Amino acid sequence: EPLLKSDNVLVQDCASSALARIGTAASIPALMDNGRPEALRALGVMNAEGVDRALEKIAASKDDAASAAAIEALAIRGRRDLVPAFFTYADGKGRAAPKAAVEAIGQVGDIAVLEQLAGLMMAKEASPLSRDVLNTIVAIMRRSSDPAKAVDILVAQMSGASPRSQANILQALVQTGSQEALKPLADACRSNDESLQKLAVKLLAGWKSADGIPTMLELAGEETMSMPNHVNLMRGVSRLLAAQRRVDKTLAKQALDTCRRAEEVEMFQAILEKKK
Structure with missing residues (x-):
């Protein structure tokens, strides 16, 4: 345990690794004070009586930093049964503990907690925590x-x-890259809320794979789509077509037919010419 305070971080980490194998619950304070990732990993794998109980007590404390470290260790221990407690901590005060709790939910949770996570993200929409929830x-x-x-x-x-x-x-839907996310995204592109529509178009235009091209072209071809949104979608289509090793001729023809401006036609013709 004294080696956890060594001036050499390698020695500190080796001491943590050793305590992970031979330490007891009595080593928890020393590892918590060290705070390095290896120390938290040691707490996460230490197989000794009383470790879980002690970590749960620290996690429930009002010490933001200590609570966060204990929550992280409990997540490493795979404590799925503590998901309800993690949600409680995520809704608490401080910054470190709520953030650690959200990350712990992401580590041990599954699709069953998505609805509750979405609710938390909405409740914390004005807080930096909403971004952590989104990532989870x-x-x-x-x-x-x-x-x-x-x-x-x-x-x-x-x-x-x-x-x-x-x-x-x-x-969140867009970052998953799931094809199932395309329909709700397209629906949002038709929203009556102008700001939401604009964001949805921007997100769709940045889609990473070619499976988004048909949806983009369908929307870009709609008469109700504003010119700025049409332009963004067509730029997204051109980016994806240009990235293809062999351009899909059917999609390329559809893109040309969807163009509203001469410069768009020239843009797609240049892509086809380059691919030849």
Whole structure:
């Protein structure tokens, strides 16, 4: 334990690794004081009586930094049973502990907590924590075995939500890159809320894969789509077509037919010429 205070961080980490194997609950304070990732990992894997109980007590304390470290260690220990407690901590005061709690939920939670996470994100929409919740939602959705269900859960939360919360949910959908997210994103591009529509178009125009091209072209071809939004969508289409090793001729022809301006036609013709 004294080596955890060494001037050499390598010695500190080796001491933490050793305590992970031979330490007891009595070593918790020393590891907590060290605070390095290796020390938290040691707390997360230490197989000794009383460790879980002691960490739970610290997690529930009012010491923001200590609570955060204990929460992180409990997440490493895979304590799925503590998800309800993590939500309580996430809604608490301070910054470090709520952030650690949200990350812990992302580490041990699954699709079953998505609805509650969306509710938390909406409740904290004016707080920096909303960004942490968004990242956690994305992490859970990316590893979900049922992306369509995950998308449905999030889309259901958009009804009645504030424009800011709807925007956060849209960003979560887009970051997953799931094809199931394209329809709700397209629906938002037709929203009567101008700011939400503008954001949705911007997000769709930045779609990372070619499976978004048909949706972009469909929207860009609608007469009700404003010129600025049309331009953004067509730029997104051109970016994705230009990235293809072999341009999809059907999509390229559809893009040319959808163009409203001469410069757009020239842009797509240049892409086709370059690919030849």
